[in-house]
Amino acid sequence: MFSILYGFLCFCLLGCGPLASGQPDDGKRYICRAIPLSGDASCPVTLLPELNAGSQEEELRNTVMQLRETILQQKENISKQQGTINELTTKLSLCASATDDKKYDKGSWGKEKQNTMGDVPRDPNDSIDSLGKTMQGLKDRLENLEQQQTRANISGAAFPTELRNLLQRRLGELEKQLLKKVSNLEEEKTMLSNATAAYRLKTESTLNALVERISELEKGGGDFKSPEQFKLSLPQRTNYLYGRFTKTLPEMYAFTLCMWIKSSASPGIGTPFSYGVPGQANEIVLIEWGNNPIELLINDKVAQLPLEVRDGRWHHICISWTTRDGQWEAYQDGEKLGTGDSLAAWHPIKPGGVIILGQEQDVMGGRFDAGQAFVGELSQVNIWDRILKPVEVQSMANCSSYIPGNVISWLASNVEVFGRGAFKRPLEMCQERLPNA
Structure with missing residues (x-):
């Protein structure tokens, strides 16, 4: 996150100016201003009289406060996005467990194919170390967010939308598979019903023939004293x-x-x-x-x-x-x-x-x-x-x-x-x- 700043603050007392080089104190105070990283590597010094020291310190204080607010805001965004990621990851894991143990292919998010999140664990119950690595990877991605926005055309707010779209597509696939399975079961039920009806008809016909034969035998229809009697x-x-x-x-x-x-x-x-x-x-x-x-x-x-x-x-x-x-x-x-x-x-x-x-x-x-x-x-x-x-x-x-x-x-x-x-x-x-x- 510190890459969004143009430089860092340094006090000449630590590495530049006359005091650092062993020169005698002339009664003046020196301060190093912030310069862009692409600027001169030397440490330019602006000499300020002691009378202006109060205004310079106020400016430094304001700059530090702005940096602190920026860092806190970025941390808050990271926390919110991490909560969203964990929630969606849990839902995806539950959906994956209901699809006959089908695994996502390399097109799904995970370590097989890097996505815009980096190494996001598939299981929300992964270890704390793995979660820490995930957070660090997310911080690294967010530090370069502005440069990547131009190249990849994504933002911190856009990634949850992408993940939501992935989840919706996966749920759509699961719904189609479920409907297909229900249709197959209905066809099997119809075939079984027809086969059962045919078997029942055949059984009833056989039983009727047996009943008639038994009745005929009971009445002596097949046991005559002579063939014509x-x-x-x-x-x-x-x-x-x-x-x-x-x-x-x-x-x-x-x-x-x-x-x-x-x-x-x-x-x-x-x-x-x-x-x-x-x-x-x-x-x-x-x-x-x-x-x-x-x-x-x-x-x-x-x-x-x-x-x-x-x-x-x-x-x-x-x-x-x-x-x-x-x-x-x-x-x-x-x-x-x-x-x-x-x-x-x-x-x-x-x-x-x-x-x-x-x-x-x-x-x-x-x-x-x-x-x-x-x-x-x-x-x-x-x-x-x-x-x-x-x-x-x-x-x-x-x-x-x-x-x-x-x-x-x-x-x-x-x-x-x-x-x-x-x-x-x-x-x-x-x-x-x-x-x-």
Whole structure:
């Protein structure tokens, strides 16, 4: 700080003038004035009479007081700036500890790269010696403040602003890192939520399948005395309860369809049987809807059958048809109740379709209508590619024999069940299916 002065005070009594050189005292007093450091190195002396000594001493006293005030003011500034530096250093240390132990690079302030403060300790808890060195370095910087202001364009008041800007930039970086980490956590949470929902759906589906299987086993759906001794139960009128044969029909020019049926649904029992092929969903359909009688559809052509099975009791029915003149016959409980012709005459039954039990197909294998669904129970649904003789029909109707179909046979392995509530159940005895049972 003393560099801001132009020189120093010296008293000639200590090193200049006649007394210092051993000359006799002439009764006069000498005093050395302050000169610039760049001036003459000699010690010019201004001779003053004793009468003027009082004014010179007053001038010296004023100069010393000004120097003392300047030094005190500089010390006060140093103290304030040191307090600000320590406070900001503490904040920076706290911020640095919250960033996953990231270290500042060489661009940050510290000993790796000198800044306008010199050796400022990173940790506010450094030793007293280190703090003393820091203070000394700060004093040295402040002593040359005026010369450095021109070269570096900074001042004692500007440095805290620079440090504040550095802190704000660092806080901005930390905020961006925090926002990025929060965003990543939100993405991970969303992915985890989606994966959990998918897993829950899969688990629920598996559990539902197991529950249905257990229910079926508890009711004897997979443990029949013989492969044909089971029934298909469709208790509700919906568009999702049905059975489906795993096999299809070949091309046929005649057929006989027989089944045991039990229903008390009203109005109409619905659609116990439907066979759809590509381009023709109504290739073979047996349906009773509304207050209409049971109808047989062949290639979407219709014949009304004189059958009545809507009484909640088991009935054995058989329908036969031939492409020759479209002739058909209808049996109920072993008795022929009606015949007819001109039903899709000379039309062969197309192969490769889907057989559905309990639903009417609007397209092959699907698009069911709940209003046309069958409600009740079915058993021993068989199909032959010929016209059965009346005695064969009667023997099956009175339970004296069982004749499996040569095209479609009623086996538990041939029938799939769809929809919760639809079951294959054991058929205990033939008497259960008789009209007087």
